[in-house]
Amino acid sequence: MPFADRVAGDNFADAMEAVAALSADPVERLGRLGEASLRRARTEPHGDRIMLELAQPHACDYPALHREEARAWAVLRNGVAATVEAGAVEGNPDIVAHVLWAGLHGLAALDLAGKRTLVLESHYVAGGNTQTFRRKLKSGLCEFDVGAHYLGEWGKEGSITRILRSAGLDERLNFRSLDPDGFTTLIFPGLTFKVPASWDRYRARLLDSFPDEDFVHVTVTSLKDSDNPRVAPRGTTNLQIMTLVPRDYAAWNVGAGPVDLGDYAYHQDAEYRRRKMALAERLITTGERIIPELRSHIVWKEAATPVTEERFTRSTGGTSYGIEFAVDQMGPLRIGPGTGSAACCTAA
Numbered sequence: 001m002p003f004a005d006r007v008a009g010d011n012f013a014d015a016m017e018a019v020a021a022l023s024a025d026p027v028e029r030l031g032r033l034g035e036a037s038l039r040r041a042r043t044e045p046h047g048d049r050i051m052l053e054l055a056q057p058h059a060c061d062y063p064a065l066h067r068e069e070a071r072a073w074a075v076l077r078n079g080v081a082a083t084v085e086a087g088a089v090e091g092n093p094d095i096v097a098h099v100l101w102a103g104l105h106g107l108a109a110l111d112l113a114g115k116r117t118l119v120l121e122s123h124y125v126a127g128g129n130t131q132t133f134r135r136k137l138k139s140g141l142c143e144f145d146v147g148a149h150y151l152g153e154w155g156k157e158g159s160i161t162r163i164l165r166s167a168g169l170d171e172r173l174n175f176r177s178l179d180p181d182g183f184t185t186l187i188f189p190g191l192t193f194k195v196p197a198s199w200d201r202y203r204a205r206l207l208d209s210f211p212d213e214d215f216v217h218v219t220v221t222s223l224k225d226s227d228n229p230r231v232a233p234r235g236t237t238n239l240q241i242m243t244l245v246p247r248d249y250a251a252w253n254v255g256a257g258p259v260d261l262g263d264y265a266y267h268q269d270a271e272y273r274r275r276k277m278a279l280a281e282r283l284i285t286t287g288e289r290i291i292p293e294l295r296s297h298i299v300w301k302e303a304a305t306p307v308t309e310e311r312f313t314r315s316t317g318g319t320s321y322g323i324e325f326a327v328d329q330m331g332p333l334r335i336g337p338g339t340g341s342a343a344c345c346t347a348a
Contacts, residue, residue, distance in 0.1 A: 193205070
């Protein structure tokens, strides 16, 4: 519990009460209290050091100081309770107030020791776009998200779950699952498409809704990196056409992947090569709906499959945008970029 003392004619409890009276908004009031506490640490460093001493006098021996202590604590605790009641903060007011008090005086102690503190958060609630805000209405409490409408990769073996598991936090967080048959609904003229959580169900639904359509993503490297002479020879354009394909080996007439086999014999299989080139031709045909007569202008083409990705990047199960974001492949452990493709038209 905070300890208040009179130092150089300054009474901490009086100062806190005066600041609390300046604003009727509970959130603004709590922020002002925090600013005032840190400001006092700088203007009255000796008083703040006394407050932070480990050896505190016993309350029975100094009843006047105990009253000041209770007053100062009441200002902070009541300020926190008001924000909880308004729905801006969750939790037990006593616990939240202790956390805030410890944090404020931890910052003050660092400042008094001549240490600089960097707080990478411009909001009074940590979390950036993952946080929520609440408003108390007559009918009850309403909560609004500001960016993260829902989160993926929270399944038992999801990438975020593995990160939390490595920190021992996976069992401390509970998440509510969205409708697995349609966590997002896309509404087009004449078509309503529900996006399911299962990849297999998603693919089946795509085929059912668009039986004669191929979904492709066309990206033009020559436009994205137009000043790079290595992208493509002068007078040609480097572009890629991508789509979703089955990741299982059987779809490519492969019994096992190169990671397990330790060799690349799959590439010599005639049926594998036929299926890969058939996919490339389908992608080019679909690409011509975007770029007319594309096929007649191709001077070189390459094709890749999920098995190709496994061979060259060791990423099993296919990959959309680089290697897996696993705990051992993030930050400074992330594999850096390699050489670019020299193809003028790549069907991956």
